[in-house]
Amino acid sequence: MAEKIILKVNDLTKYFPITRGLFRQKKIADVKAVDGVSFEVLKGETLGLVGESGCGKTTLGKCILQLYRPTSGEVIFENKDLSNLSDKELRVFRQKLQVIFQDPYDSLNPRFTAMDIIGEPLRIHNISHGKEYQERVTDLLNLVGLAPYMAGRYPHEFSGGQRQRLGIARALALQPEFIVCDEPISALDVSIQAQIINLLDDLQEQFGIAYIFISHDLSVVRHISDRVAVMYLGKFMELSTQEELYIKPLHPYTQALLSAVPIPDPDVETKRSVIVIKGEIPSPINPPSGCVFHPRCPRAFDLCSTTIPELKEVASRHFVACHLYH
Amino acid sequence: MTTLLEVRNLTTYFHTQDGVVKAVDGVSYDVNRGETIALVGESGCGKTVSALSILRLVAEPAGRIMTGEVLFDGIDLLKLSTEEMRKMRGAKISIIFQEPLTSLNPVLTIGKQISEGLEFHKGISSSDGIQEAIHLLKMVGIPHPERRIYDYPHQFSGGMRQRAMIAIAIACQPQLIIADEPTTVVDVTIQAQLLELIKNITREFGTALILITHNLGIVARYANRVFVMYAGKIVEHGTAHDVYHNPYHPYTVGLLASVPRLDEPQKTRLLPIEGQPPDLIALPIGCSFQPRCMYAVPRCQKEKPLLLDISPNHYAACWLSQNGIRPWQKKSS
Numbered sequence: 107m108a109e110k111i112i113l114k115v116n117d118l119t120k121y122f123p124i125t126r127g128l129f130r131q132k133k134i135a136d137v138k139a140v141d142g143v144s145f146e147v148l149k150g151e152t153l154g155l156v157g158e159s160g161c162g163k164t165t166l167g168k169c170i171l172q173l174y175r176p177t178s179g180e181v182i183f184e185n186k187d188l189s190n191l192s193d194k195e196l197r198v199f200r201q202k203l204q205v206i207f208q209d210p211y212d213s214l215n216p217r218f219t220a221m222d223i224i225g226e227p228l229r230i231h232n233i234s235h236g237k238e239y240q241e242r243v244t245d246l247l248n249l250v251g252l253a254p255y256m257a258g259r260y261p262h263e264f265s266g267g268q269r270q271r272l273g274i275a276r277a278l279a280l281q282p283e284f285i286v287c288d289e290p291i292s293a294l295d296v297s298i299q300a301q302i303i304n305l306l307d308d309l310q311e312q313f314g315i316a317y318i319f320i321s322h323d324l325s326v327v328r329h330i331s332d333r334v335a336v337m338y339l340g341k342f343m344e345l346s347t348q349e350e351l352y353i354k355p356l357h358p359y360t361q362a363l364l365s366a367v368p369i370p371d372p373d374v375e376t377k378r379s380v381i382v383i384k385g386e387i388p389s390p391i392n393p394p395s396g397c398v399f400h401p402r403c404p405r406a407f408d409l410c411s412t413t414i415p416e417l418k419e420v421a422s423r424h425f426v427a428c429h430l431y432h
Numbered sequence: 433m434t435t436l437l438e439v440r441n442l443t444t445y446f447h448t449q450d451g452v453v454k455a456v457d458g459v460s461y462d463v464n465r466g467e468t469i470a471l472v473g474e475s476g477c478g479k480t481v482s483a484l485s486i487l488r489l490v491a492e493p494a495g496r497i498m499t500g501e502v503l504f505d506g507i508d509l510l511k512l513s514t515e516e517m518r519k520m521r522g523a524k525i526s527i528i529f530q531e532p533l534t535s536l537n538p539v540l541t542i543g544k545q546i547s548e549g550l551e552f553h554k555g556i557s558s559s560d561g562i563q564e565a566i567h568l569l570k571m572v573g574i575p576h577p578e579r580r581i582y583d584y585p586h587q588f589s590g591g592m593r594q595r596a597m598i599a600i601a602i603a604c605q606p607q608l609i610i611a612d613e614p615t616t617v618v619d620v621t622i623q624a625q626l627l628e629l630i631k632n633i634t635r636e637f638g639t640a641l642i643l644i645t646h647n648l649g650i651v652a653r654y655a656n657r658v659f660v661m662y663a664g665k666i667v668e669h670g671t672a673h674d675v676y677h678n679p680y681h682p683y684t685v686g687l688l689a690s691v692p693r694l695d696e697p698q699k700t701r702l703l704p705i706e707g708q709p710p711d712l713i714a715l716p717i718g719c720s721f722q723p724r725c726m727y728a729v730p731r732c733q734k735e736k737p738l739l740l741d742i743s744p745n746h747y748a749a750c751w752l753s754q755n756g757i758r759p760w761q762k763k764s765s
Contacts, residue, residue: 158619265708295474296646300690300704307701322619325649329692329702352694366624367694368649372672374695375653382628383621386589 112283112316113147113170118179120162120169124391137390139165141340142179144417147284150314154331154348156324156363160387162340163320167286170318171203172196183284201231204277208289210269214261220247221257223272227279246275250305267298274305281313288320303330324367328352333423336360339390339398342417346424356426358405359383397429405430433464436607436640437486442500444478444485447493451713455481455495457664460739463608468634468641470655470672472648472687476709478664479644483610487525488517504608523553526601528630530613532593536585542569542596543581546603553604568599572629591622595629602633609634610642615650627654648691652676660684663710663720666739670746678761680748683721685760719751727752727759 121136140162147153155163168174170181172188181188188199207213214223225243228234234242244254250271261269270290277285287306291299303326309315321327327334328348335345336359344357355361365381385402388394394401400410409429417427444456456478463469471479484490486502488509502509509520529535537545546568547561556564562581569577572595585593594614601609611630615623631654634641643655651658652672659669660681668681679685686705707724710716716723722732731751739749752758 158621267708295709296648296687297474297690297705298708300702301706303692304702304704324620325692325694328694329696329700349697363620364694366620368647368653369694370648370652370676370688370691371693372652372655372676375649380624380628382624386591386622387619 110149111146112149112183114180114182115146115170116144116180116182118143118166118169118181119177120165120174121177135391138340138393139390140169140176141393143337143340143342144179145335145342145345147316147318148332149283150310150316151332152310152317152319152330154327154334155318155320155337156322156327156334157337158322158387160339160390161337162390163337164288166337167205167288167318167320171205171286173205197231201227201280202283204280204282204285206270206273206277206285206287206290209293210266210273211261211293213273214269216261219258219260220252220264220272223261224275224279227276231280233280242279246279249278249309250275251301265298266294267301270294270302271305274302274309278309278313282315284316284318286318286320289322290319291326292321292323299326306330324363325369336363339387339393341398342425342427343399344424344426344428345417346426350421350424354424356420356424356431357399357428358403358430359399362404397427433467435462436465436467436505437463438501438503439482439486440501440503442482442485442502443498444481444490444495445498446495448713453712454664454715455712456485457715458500459661459664459666461659461666461669463640463642465607466634466638466640467657468631468643468655469657469659470643470645470651471659471661472645472651473661474646474709476712477661479661480612482661483527483612483642483644486610487521487527489527519553522549522600522606523604524606525608525610526604526606527610527612528594528597528601528614530616532590532597533585536593536597538585541582541584542588546581546596546600549600549603564603565599568603569596571602571633572596572599573625574599590618591625594618594622594626598626598629598633602637602639605637606639608640608642610644612644613646614643616645616647623650648687649694660687663715664712665720665749666747667721667750668748669739674743674746678746680742680746680753680758681721681750682725682727682752682760686724719749 118140119142120140121138123133124135125131126134157163169176176189221243224246225239228239228242247254252271291302319330331348333347334351336343338359344360355364362381362383369375383402396411396413397415400406415427415429417425418432419425420431440460442456442459446453446455459482473479485497497510543562543565546565547558550556550561550564551558565581566577569580574580574592574595615626645651655672658672658675659666662683668684675684689703690705705724710720718733718735719737722728737749737751739747740754741747742753
């Protein structure tokens with residue numbers, strides 16, 4: 107793999123203010139959705155982002171794309187910090203950074219035909235016209251496994267899996283280098299999920315696109331990712347290659363997450379034990395002191411409630427934020 | 433082990449403007465006392481409707497149970513009067529729904545909703561019911577139950593609401609619990625908490641459980657026997673071991689090959705089932721899975737295969753399997 111870094115995120119935070127008062131709104135607290143996250147994405151690789159709902163994974167994806175403006179930190183793409191660019195300057199970069207949303211039911215305009223949907227990025231960026239435009243849309247339909255005669259159909263005339271294919275075709279229209287896939291298969295049935303996963307795999311191989319693949323499904327993330335980051339309450343708990351993370355998980359949260367996922371094989375399951383972690387995810391408004399996971403952690407000790415553990419490299423390319431390993 | 437529930441040739445149709453939706457089309461299964469079985473399949477395969485039919489909770493007038501028998505402890509539930517049926521629900525058979533926010537009453541306290549069933553079925557006073565509710569909430573792992581019984585559903589988190597649903601379901605110590613996708617809307621760590629709770633409770637009281645899910649991992653972890661449904665029919669059933677390790681129906685084979693496994697190294701290519709599930713108003717002639725089946729032979733398009741036992745306690749509705757032809761087996765070994 108070419109070790110070329112295409113995206114670099116430095117100490118990114120995103121706080122959403124909570125205000126009180128009708129006329130003179132006073133800020134009373136912050137929701138710390140993303141709280142100091144740094145990482146890199148290499149050309150053509152897939153970085154999986156896992157975590158439970160509310161951990162900040164979707165917010166992080168949106169901050170990278172500047173759909174949310176980060177509170178602080180940098181998002182560096184092609185030597186430019188995107189978070190400092192104006193909306194107008196960003197337009198150029200939007201061609202190279204694309205997104206596939208979770209729910210193909212409400213991310214497609216119901217009044218647009220398939221051709222309008224897929225062609226919209228081409229029209230906005232003034233890329234092709236007339237016959238060329240039609241050919242490009244036809245190519246894109248073929249590329250994602252839809253038939254060209256479907257170009258005139260509206261979203262409600264497609265099945266869920268086909269709609270997600272439309273969303274993918276739209277993301278591909280401008281030949282991006284990087285796509286944020288935000289839970290792209292969660293709304294689909296199992297047999298259809300596999301079709302979409304294979305399609306994403308093929309497209310990556312063909313065009314060398316890098317993905318950030320956001321999902322709560324740890325089995326799918328293992329399948330599709332080169333490296334995986336585990337998020338909890340706005341922070342990275344662990345970041346490693348797919349092999350390392352799934353075979354030698356270090357953080358107690360990662361270990362609990364992995365043990366909670368059942369494997370579709372009754373013989374394997376009878377031999378596995380489940381680590382049930384107590385309690386629920388605390389509020390990101392007032393996160394626990396020290397390590398944010400310590401109130402639920404089966405291995406927590408004194409230091410964990412007072413000192414925040416840094417994300418440190420403890421083995422080659424294996425980063426973990428846990429006092430047990432520092 | 434003795435049989436607790438026997439569903440025979442159950443057929444539930446929905447009459448819509450577009451035609452008759454054959455949601456459940458001649459389904460038979462049985463549950464032994466204290467046993468956990470799983471009904472597995474994708475959305476629209478009829479797994480939920482077949483379970484709702486047991487409790488006669490299918491939305492009328494559109495939905496109607498056309499034929500069949502549901503023998504519970506030897507009594508045919510479909511022949512009971514409305515009043516007799518009410519006495520079964522919650523007392524002998526209870527259900528845990530997928531989305532607790534829509535299935536709990538928003539204007540009643542959690543405590544009231546738990547004691548309601550006890551008051552109706554056991555004839556106890558509401559103050560005794562509240563005491564019992566505190567005990568039940570404690571059992572399902574809700575902290576400070578003596579305070580939380582006065583809360584309303586919106587004051588509970590998703591995981592806690594589902595715990596309250598479990599408390600309601602077990603209040604009268606039923607012999608059978610139906611859990612309809614009980615953890616689909618919660619996160620994995622909460623899913624593990626809830627499923628372990630359901631497992632421990634059913635073990636402790638010897639309750640039988642029908643687990644309805646699309647998650648093949650959950651089935652493998654918790655079910656003794658598995659019933660695979662497709663387009664309103666059971667296409668294969670057997671012990672979990674047999675169905676996962678020696679599947680007889682190409683649909684089961686396809687399902688298993690299409691899910692990535694946590695313990696599998698990366699980028700082994702998934703083998704999805706091509707195409708879409710059929711329209712339940714206009715089912716294909718012959719085998720319903722035949723248009724998507726990569727192994728189909730001409731006979732599959734003409735005749736519907738029956739569900740037959742191919743080896744002891746392992747049934748499948750597939751012409752190929754029944755003739756000893758299993759082309760998918762070569763790959764797996």
